[in-house]
Amino acid sequence: MQRLERARDLAGASGIDALLVTPGADLRYLSGYAAKPLERLTCLVVPVGGEPFLVAPNLEVAAAEAAGVDVEIVGWNETDDPFAILAARLGDVGRIALDDEMWAARVLALRAALPTTEQVLAGPVISQLRMRKDPAEVEALRVAGAAIDRVHERMAEWLRPGRTEREVGHDIARAIVEEGHETVDFVIVGSGPNGASPHHEVSDRVIETGDPVVVDIGGTTPAGYCSDSTRNYLAGGSVPPAYAEAFAVLHEAQEAQRAYARPGVTAESIDRVGRDIIADAGFGELFIHRTGHGIGTQTHEEPYIVEGNDLVLEPGMAFSIEPGIYQPGLFGARIEDIAVCTEDGLAVLNDTERQLVVLG
Known part of the structure; x- marks a missing residue:
């Protein structure tokens, strides 16, 4: 959780309301979860004003738990709209930062689910953590x-x-x-x-x-x-x-x-x-x-x-x-x-x- 807390603090200082991170090196760094990059949405959400949570397809919840993910896991079924679920949980936010390697299809789906929210890159925030090794x-x-x-x-x-x-x-x-x-x-x-x-x-x-x-x-x-x-x-x-x-x-x-x-x-x-x-x-x-x-x-x-x-x-x-x-x-x-x-x-x-x- 220490990395998540530091990421949240840096995001807040940068005027960002939430970090959104999909499978890749950033997700593994922040959560310890080396999630598979599936067509189904897996996304770690780190709100500056709330507790982080992981949106994941139900068939991947067990894998996330086994990896030791220490945040709430919000599972979704095959017929659900995970972007709508994420947007509802996140609420009304003005500015979100997306991981630099997020697929374009997900960027656009989040834009549709959060039409009034500004999207920026999360790289400038997360890289400040990742390039200073403990x-x-x-x-x-x-x-x-x-x-x-x-x-x-x-x-x-x-x-x-x-x-x-x-x-x-x-x-x-x-x-x-x-x-x-x-x-x-x-x-x-x-x-x-x-x-x-x-x-x-x-x-x-x-x-x-x-x-x-x-x-x-x-x-x-x-x-x-x-x-x-x-x-x-x-x-x-x-x-x-x-x-x-x-x-x-x-x-x-x-x-x-x-x-x-x-x-x-x-x-x-x-x-x-x-x-x-x-x-x-x-x-x-x-x-x-x-x-x-x-x-x-x-x-x-x-x-x-x-x-x-x-x-x-x-x-x-x-x-x-x-x-x-x-x-x-x-x-x-x-x-x-x-x-x-x-x-x-x-x-x-x-x-x-x-x-x-x-x-x-």
Whole structure:
């Protein structure tokens, strides 16, 4: 209930009369309930002037109770109109905030059920809670980081010349679950020129001797917290000189960013530290994305480590540090760690080799 109370207080301070949250990371964060995103409406309602309640189809009430939902559950039958039930329970309100990922059909149905009520986004309120992790959340992220590290430590079992990216990716996905995750969120195996696409995923390309390979992997643990780590491998052979030059610059940039990041600096300044090193070495145009993203109950959430974000970092904020260099048609490289601001520094939650790992 503490998170709900804090969310209610923040909503009231923002001039919002109620928060409405449907299945997704926000609902799980606020209530502990990882509800299925069904066509039937499930919605947590947090009125600023009243007690929170959960509207849920009757066939999902038992699941909500089993998840430990600690608010009143208002069930509805198949022939009921859940939006009318919600509107009647909520009453006359002037302004409601809807979770940022609410389906458009539900947004419009709520607009019809509450025609005189203004709708705004709940993200600016809920993100203020989610991006400041408490000690239990930091520990959950630490567990997730250790689990994905164990997968990277096993890469020699699968990544070798003659295998396809898809075959390697299949083995990695199985290991992500074996090493402690509940779900596999993504597997990127970008060999040779495919590494130049940051979100390549996998293909039927056969990995060749001497290929640099970008491996970016992550999953969600049973506690609901995410991992995300990128390392770079060489599938035997010798390191291509152009790649070696770029990778040395990338390693220097990521190391400098980890050394610099701490409470009291801005998100954009972390990006700038690494980007300046990469640009000064002549690779600036090949660093084509932000330095990082927040992480928690979602792989990507606030705070974003990017130019233009002047947010001052605080203890408990967790984010990735992942600069990259991508040479189209030739190779790509990215080094990624998850880090959390402590009271006076930075705790890095991944601890596998950051230098290029030569396999075979």
